[in-house]
Amino acid sequence: MKAVVVGATGAVGTEMLSIIAERKFPVTELVPTASERSAGAALRFGTKEVKAVALTKEIFDGADFAFFCLDSRLALEWTPVALDAGCTVIDNSSAYRMRSDVPLVVPEVNGDLLTGAERLIAKPNCTTAIALTALGPLHRVFELRSVVAASYQAASGAGAAAVRELRSQTRDALDGRETETRALPRRIAFNLFPQIGGFVSDGYTEEEDKLEKESRRILDAPELRVSATCVRVPVERAHSVALHATFAERVTPEKATETLRTASGVRVLEGEDYPTPLDADGGDDVLVGRIRRDRVFEGGLAFWVVGDQLRKGAALNAVQIAERILEVRGK
Numbered sequence: 001m002k003a004v005v006v007g008a009t010g011a012v013g014t015e016m017l018s019i020i021a022e023r024k025f026p027v028t029e030l031v032p033t034a035s036e037r038s039a040g041a042a043l044r045f046g047t048k049e050v051k052a053v054a055l056t057k058e059i060f061d062g063a064d065f066a067f068f069c070l071d072s073r074l075a076l077e078w079t080p081v082a083l084d085a086g087c088t089v090i091d092n093s094s095a096y097r098m099r100s101d102v103p104l105v106v107p108e109v110n111g112d113l114l115t116g117a118e119r120l121i122a123k124p125n126c127t128t129a130i131a132l133t134a135l136g137p138l139h140r141v142f143e144l145r146s147v148v149a150a151s152y153q154a155a156s157g158a159g160a161a162a163v164r165e166l167r168s169q170t171r172d173a174l175d176g177r178e179t180e181t182r183a184l185p186r187r188i189a190f191n192l193f194p195q196i197g198g199f200v201s202d203g204y205t206e207e208e209d210k211l212e213k214e215s216r217r218i219l220d221a222p223e224l225r226v227s228a229t230c231v232r233v234p235v236e237r238a239h240s241v242a243l244h245a246t247f248a249e250r251v252t253p254e255k256a257t258e259t260l261r262t263a264s265g266v267r268v269l270e271g272e273d274y275p276t277p278l279d280a281d282g283g284d285d286v287l288v289g290r291i292r293r294d295r296v297f298e299g300g301l302a303f304w305v306v307g308d309q310l311r312k313g314a315a316l317n318a319v320q321i322a323e324r325i326l327e328v329r330g331k
Contacts, residue, residue, distance in 0.1 A: 001026055001027050001028055001029070001064045001065070002027070002028070002029040002030075002031065002062055002063040002064055002065075003020070003025070003027045003029070003030055003031070003063065003064060003065045003066070003067065003322075004031045004032075004033060004059055004060060004063045004065070004066040004067070004082070004087070005017060005020075005030070005031070005032045005033065005066075005067045005069065006033050006055060006066060006067065006068045006069060006070055006078065006082075007033070007034070007068065007069035007070040007074075008032030008033055008034055008043060008052050008069065009032075009034040009035075009038045009041050009043065009052055010069055010159065010160065011156055011159055011160045011163075011310055012069040012092055012310060012314045012315050013032070013069040013315075014043065014044075015310045015311060015314065015315040015316075016067050016069060016315040016318065016319070017030075017032060017043055017044065017045045017050075018044070018045075018315075019311065019315050019316050019319050020045070020319060021045050021046030022046075023319060023323070025319055025322065025323065026326070030045060030050060031053065031059055031063070032045075032050055032051075032052045032053070033052060033053055033054065033055040033059055034052035034053070034054065034055070035054070035055070036054050038052055039052055039053055039054040040052065040053075055078065057081050057085075060081060060082045060085035060086075060087050061085055062085075062086075063082070063085065063086075063087045064087065064088065065087060065088050065089075065090065065322050066082040066087040066088070066089045066090070067090050067092070067315075067318050067319075067322070068082075068089060068090065068091040068092055068093060069092050069314075069315075070092075070093055071093055072093040072094050072095040074093075075091050075093040075095040075096075076095045079091060079095070079096070079120065083119055083120060087119075088118070088119055088120075088121075088322075088325060089119065089120045089121070090121050090123060090318045090321050090322060091120065091121070091122050091123065092123050092314055092315075092318055094125065094210065095122075096120060096122040097122045097124060097125075097210075097214055097217075098213060098214075098217070099122075102120050102121065102122050103118055103121050103122065104121075104122045104123075104124055104214060104217050104218055105121055105122070105123065105124075105218070105317075105321050105324075106124060106128075106129050106132050106133060106136065106218055106317060107317065107320040107321055107323075107324050108133055108136060108137075108263070108264045108265040108266075108320075109132050109133065109136030109137075109218055109219070110136075110218050110219075110220070111320075111321075111324045114321070114324050114325055114328055115328060116325055116328040116329040116330075118325065121321050121325075123314065123317050123318050123321065124210075124214045124218060124317075125207065125210040125211065125214055125313075126153075126157055126239060126309035126310075126313025126314050127151050127153060127157075127207065127210075127211055127230065127239055127241060127309070127313065128210060128211050128214040128215060128218070129307075129312060129313045129314075129317050130239055130241060130286055130305060130306075130307035130309065130312055130313050131147075131149060131151075131211065131215070131241050131243060131305060132215060132218055132219065133263075133265050133266060133286040133305075133307065133312060134243070134260065134263075134266055134286055134288050134303070134305045135147065135215075135219075135243065135245065136218075136219065136263075137259050137260060137263035137266065138245065138247070138251070138256060138259055138260070138301075139219050139221070139247075141259050142247035142248065142249055142251050142255075142259075143247055143248035143249070144219065144221060144224060144245060144246075144247055145224070145225065145246045145247055145248055146224065146225040146226070146245065146246045146297070147215070147224070147225070147226045147227075147228075147243060147244070147245050148226075148227050148228075148243075148244040148245075149211060149226070149227070149228040149229070149241055149242065149243050149244075150228070150229045150230075150231065150241070150242045151196075151207075151211075151228065151229070151230045151231060151239060151240070151241045151242075152192075152231055152233045152235070152239065152240040152241070152242075153196060153207075153230060153231065153232055153233065153239045153240075153309070154233065154235040154236055154237050154238055154239055154277060154309060155184070155188055155232065155233075155234070155235065155236055156236055156237045156309065156310060157196070157232075157239060157309050157313075158183060158184060158196075158232070159183065161182075161183040162183045162184050162188070163236055163237075164183070165180075165181070165182060165183045165184060165188065166188050166189060166234055166236060167236075168180070169181070169187060169188060169189035170189040170190070170234070172189070173189045173190055184232065186232075188232060188233075188234050189234060190234065191234065192231050192232060192233045192234065193231065193232055194229055194230070194231045195230075195232070196208075196230045196231075196232055197209075197210075204228070205230060207228075207230040208228040208229065208230050211226060211228045211230070212226035212227075212228065235277045236281075237277065237281050237282075237308065237309070237310065238277035238278070238279075238280040238281050238306055238307065238308045238309060239277075239306070239307060239309045239313060240275075240276075240277060240304065240305070240306045241304075241305045241306075242302070242303075242304055243301075243302070243303055243304075243305060244294050244296070244297060244300060244301070244302050245294075245297075245300055245301050245302075245303075246294075246297045246298075246299065246300040247299065247300070247301075249299070250298075250299035251299065251300070251301055252293070253291045253292055253293055253301065256291050256301055256303070257270065257291050260288055260291075265284070265285060265286055265312065266285060266286050266287075266288055267285040267286070267287050267288070268287075268288050268289070268291070269287060269288065269289035270289075270291075273289060274289035274290050274304055275287030275288070275289050275304070275306040276306065277306060279306065280306040280307050280308050281308060282308060282311070283308055283311070284308075284311055284312060284316055285307075285312075286305060286306070286307040286312055287305070287306045287307065288303055288304070288305050289303070289304050289306075290302070290303055290304040291303040
């Protein structure tokens with residue numbers, strides 16, 4: 001089986017190579033691609049080293065899967081090329097997420113939608129994927145009605161340049177030097193700011209808009225009410241989300257805990273234990289803690305969710321989609 005990782009030198013792309021190797025995804029030929037500037041870069045693939053090659057039309061010939069780890073503009077340009085070559089494309093960008101003819105999938109939540117016939121599948125925003133891995137099992141049992149979310153998103157969610165900026169700004173601030181801000185809209189060292197993406201017409205940001213619209217699609221809940229505030233924080237890796245949820249029926253913390261204990265991809269921390277970004281860093285599970293009765297929303301829940309956004313929020317989710325497709329195709 002031939003697989004192409006498009007954008008393999010970026011933060012998500014390098015994680016994709018790691019996960020394909022870790023999970024022993026049945027690939028016999030792996031082709032990591034990069035821009036012409038990065039072509040030839042040595043990349044780790046399990047115990048091996050592979051070289052990134054420049055992205056060309058011919059790369060997709062004979063490929064079974066193409067994992068796209070590019071921005072939306074490039075995804076829109078290159079996805080038709082891969083599809084024409086006969087690839088099944090799993091796209092990490094936002095290019096196709098809201099197209100009704102393209103499944104938007106978190107495997108633990110709505111993976112049963114995949115029939116094996118799909119040629120193009122979209123993966124949701126990283127914060128959506130992490131939040132819904134926890135919310136999805138509760139929705140199946142209790143029917144989710146509304147969500148108020150506050151996310152605390154790591155610098156790596158904005159790419160490798162943002163991580164470098166966090167590190168350099170922190171060093172400069174500690175040494176009393178002026179800090180430079182280029183990759184992010186505000187200084188991130190010893191700071192945080194409530195802006196991820198541009199602003200939309202009603203004052204919300206693009207990230208907050210994605211969480212609302214993508215959650216409705218994935219849960220098949222068009223009436224779901226979602227209000228989010230997405231915040232960039234000085235953490236290198238793993239996103240955290242504080243969730244306040246209401247349901248069609250009253251849900252006790254005990255019932256919610258019991259449901260989440262058996263949910264795929266979820267690990268519950270109970271009592272006074274709770275997860276932090278460091279606990280989720282490098283892990284596959286979405287960690288849930290501080291499950292409690294909401295003091296504002298009658299019959300609602302408040303809880304805390306943490307997940308590695310480069311893994312479950314991006315690369316792992318994409319590989320799980322491919323695994324599910326192989327499973328239903330009987331391969």
